[in-house]
Amino acid sequence: MSSAATTVAQSAQQSAPEPAPGAFLEHSAAAEGRTADAAHSAAAHSAAAHSAAALPAADYSGYKLVPARQPWRWVGTVLVALGVVAVAWSLATNPRWEWGVVAQWFTAQSVVNGLVETLKLTAISGALGFVLGFILALMRLSASPLLVSVSWTFSWIFRSTPLLVQMLLWYNLGYLYEKISLGLPFTDIRFFEVQTTTLISQFAAAVLGLTLNQAAYSAEIIRGGILSVDQGQLEAAAALGIPAWRRSTRIVLPQAMRAILPTAFNEIIGLVKGTSIVYVLAYSELFYTVQVIYNRTQQVLPLLLVATLWYVAITSVLSVFQYYIERHYSKGAVRNLPLTPLQKARKFFSTHAAVNLDRAKDAR
Amino acid sequence: MSTAESPTTAPPAAAATRGHVEITNVRKSFGATEVLKGVSLTVPPGGVAVIVGPSGSGKSTLLRTINHLEKVDGGYITIDGQLVGYQVRGNRLHELREKDILKQRTDIGMVFQNFNLFPHLTALENVTEAPVVALHRNKAEARKRALELLDRVGLKDRADAYPRQLSGGQQQRVAIARALALDPKILLFDEPTSALDPELVNEVLDVIRELATSGTTLIIVTHEMGFARDVADTVVFMDEGQIVEHGIPREIFANPREPRTRSFFSKVIEPAFNI
Ligand SMILES: Nc1ncnc2c1ncn2[C@@H]1O[C@H](COP(=O)(O)OP(=O)(O)OP(=O)(O)O)[C@@H](O)[C@H]1O
Numbered sequence: 001m002s003s004a005a006t007t008v009a010q011s012a013q014q015s016a017p018e019p020a021p022g023a024f025l026e027h028s029a030a031a032e033g034r035t036a037d038a039a040h041s042a043a044a045h046s047a048a049a050h051s052a053a054a055l056p057a058a059d060y061s062g063y064k065l066v067p068a069r070q071p072w073r074w075v076g077t078v079l080v081a082l083g084v085v086a087v088a089w090s091l092a093t094n095p096r097w098e099w100g101v102v103a104q105w106f107t108a109q110s111v112v113n114g115l116v117e118t119l120k121l122t123a124i125s126g127a128l129g130f131v132l133g134f135i136l137a138l139m140r141l142s143a144s145p146l147l148v149s150v151s152w153t154f155s156w157i158f159r160s161t162p163l164l165v166q167m168l169l170w171y172n173l174g175y176l177y178e179k180i181s182l183g184l185p186f187t188d189i190r191f192f193e194v195q196t197t198t199l200i201s202q203f204a205a206a207v208l209g210l211t212l213n214q215a216a217y218s219a220e221i222i223r224g225g226i227l228s229v230d231q232g233q234l235e236a237a238a239a240l241g242i243p244a245w246r247r248s249t250r251i252v253l254p255q256a257m258r259a260i261l262p263t264a265f266n267e268i269i270g271l272v273k274g275t276s277i278v279y280v281l282a283y284s285e286l287f288y289t290v291q292v293i294y295n296r297t298q299q300v301l302p303l304l305l306v307a308t309l310w311y312v313a314i315t316s317v318l319s320v321f322q323y324y325i326e327r328h329y330s331k332g333a334v335r336n337l338p339l340t341p342l343q344k345a346r347k348f349f350s351t352h353a354a355v356n357l358d359r360a361k362d363a364r
Numbered sequence: 365m366s367t368a369e370s371p372t373t374a375p376p377a378a379a380a381t382r383g384h385v386e387i388t389n390v391r392k393s394f395g396a397t398e399v400l401k402g403v404s405l406t407v408p409p410g411g412v413a414v415i416v417g418p419s420g421s422g423k424s425t426l427l428r429t430i431n432h433l434e435k436v437d438g439g440y441i442t443i444d445g446q447l448v449g450y451q452v453r454g455n456r457l458h459e460l461r462e463k464d465i466l467k468q469r470t471d472i473g474m475v476f477q478n479f480n481l482f483p484h485l486t487a488l489e490n491v492t493e494a495p496v497v498a499l500h501r502n503k504a505e506a507r508k509r510a511l512e513l514l515d516r517v518g519l520k521d522r523a524d525a526y527p528r529q530l531s532g533g534q535q536q537r538v539a540i541a542r543a544l545a546l547d548p549k550i551l552l553f554d555e556p557t558s559a560l561d562p563e564l565v566n567e568v569l570d571v572i573r574e575l576a577t578s579g580t581t582l583i584i585v586t587h588e589m590g591f592a593r594d595v596a597d598t599v600v601f602m603d604e605g606q607i608v609e610h611g612i613p614r615e616i617f618a619n620p621r622e623p624r625t626r627s628f629f630s631k632v633i634e635p636a637f638n639i
């Protein structure tokens with residue numbers, strides 16, 4: 001049996017570039033031998049003898065490693081590229097797209113102003129929505145039945161009313177409640193009082209509506225992320241005397257982020273386009289602005305294209321952010337961080353260039 | 365022996381002055397099932413108590429009541445005379461506020477079966493986290509101390525590795541360093557080697573062996589009988605929520621008095637195991 005093990009080890013050592021696999025084989029064969037019966041070790045012996053006969057005793061230590069080629073991958077790439085070119089060609093050559101008009105309006109002052117409003121609404125209600133959502137998620141997961149039910153009711157109400165209705169309600173709050181005041185209930189003492197219509201501008205109504213709605217959804221996303229973190233993490237942190245707030249923010253949340261981020265970016269990208277719902281308040285964000293223009297000029301399609309191109313641009317930038325943020329939070333969750341696309345491209349070109357150089361050399 | 369009487373472990377070799385654990389008549393139920401049926405145990409400063417017993421006998425639950433991760437339903441636990449998780453007001457024991465419980469826990473280190481290292485923090489960050497936020501130690505100082513501790517468990521050169529880049533045995537050693545970073549009076553180990561491959565068990569047991577002579581009180585739940593015999597001042601046998609028998613390892617392994625103890629040891633100790 002020991003001779004079988006050494007034969008296997010030797011032949012493995014010759015074919016492998018490094019001694020490590022050989023050492024491993026030797027180890028496992030020896031370990032098996034301790035428990036295995038005679039028949040088993042005889043089989044191992046014949047297998048070893050067979051492979052030893054098939055392998056000429058050659059030395060490959062000076063050979064270069066060449067990765068496997070994937071010809072079908074190249075065929076697929078070419079087909080997809082052809083499709084893309086065909087679509088691009090039709091877009092470029094069909095005069096009905098009116099690219100001239102698109103170019104003319106793309107950076108027009110009114111369109112850019114609308115774009116800024118869209119970004120403003122997205123950033124403010126996205127940020128506030130997620131902060132409020134985080135608080136709601138913690139409330140929902142707390143031990144207090146009161147906090148749990150408040151959080152649950154919030155999500156229930158805002159997820160069950162159409163956003164459009166919420167917007168209009170906020171904007172028309174002045175109709176329901178003429179004045180908003182802060183004071184002692186059921187008395188005449190008022191510390192502070194304003195006319196509702198002055199407080200709730202178009203902008204305020206839009207931000208309020210989008211934020212509260214976003215908070216209801218993000219609360220669930222964040223709660224899902226927190227639930228995905230192992231209970232043992234909280235226990236270990238509690239056993240170390242780490243305070244509750246720190247446990248949430250330093251131990252649980254960074255781990256929950258891995259589950260939260262993909263859905264959260266979905267939500268934010270949805271929000272970029274979702275802000276267009278504020279057209280009901282005649283709020284001139286990107287989409288409303290474009291509508292106003294094409295109602296005037298009748299150039300419907302090109303102007304819709306202007307808005308679309310801007311939305312594509314925003315989504316693209318967000319996707320890049322998403323990639324790098326996700327990568328940041330995968331620290332420690334994967335054994336080794338995968339390469340970024342840039343690093344991959346660099347590696348692709350350097351290895352392929354090297355292999356092609358070698359091939360060229362071989363051909364000579 | 366009766367469960368109300370409090371078994372005391374043999375005095376430790378090193379003269380330690382802190383970490384006197386007194387568990388008195390502790391009861392705990394989960395729903396209708398009583399998991400701890402009045403458990404009493406005394407471990408003197410620097411003592412090493414090893415708790416053994418069949419699965420489900422309440423070993424983990426007992427360990428978790430010692431740092432108040434699990435609330436007791438009856439009885440009490442003191443460490444150096446101070447109640448754990450409660451304070452006396454009149455003739456009642458009032459549960460402490462979270463803040464005070466967290467403070468008490470910094471005196472009681474715990475090492476878990478599945479390590480529970482924070483996977484998004486490096487080994488070093490795992491060890492420095494609690495001293496900085498729970499004991500408000502200076503960061504540089506905590507870092508220096510953490511590196512010493514990592515060195516002590518033989519992992520100084522892996523300080524910047526993330527837990528998933530470490531082997532199971534290395535992870536558990538980081539977890540031990542993390543527990544030591546608070547300079548606890550007591551260390552609780554809940555089956556620290558059960559999640560490890562056999563060849564990794566010893567590197568962890570060696571670290572615990574070294575701790576056993578350092579004067580820290582250790583309470584260890586384990587299925588490693590050979591290790592228990594080596595390291596324990598007292599071996600405590602638990603079954604069905606009660607301490608059935610306890611004694612110095614030589615005696616309890618060679619001549620268990622209770623039939624339940626005898627039948628348990630006859631199952632878990634290999635025939636070749638010599639006392
Ligand atoms: N949170 C819980 N809720 C309900 N029952 C529980 C809970 N924790 C433990 N138990 C029960 O209490 C009993 C004792 O559990 P414990 O974990 O203390 O056993 P153990 O002695 O540590 O066993 P093992 O050797 O398998 O770890 C078991 O019957 C278990 O099912």
Ligand SMILES: [Mg+2]
Pocket residue numbers: 423424425554555
């Ligand atoms: Mg257990």
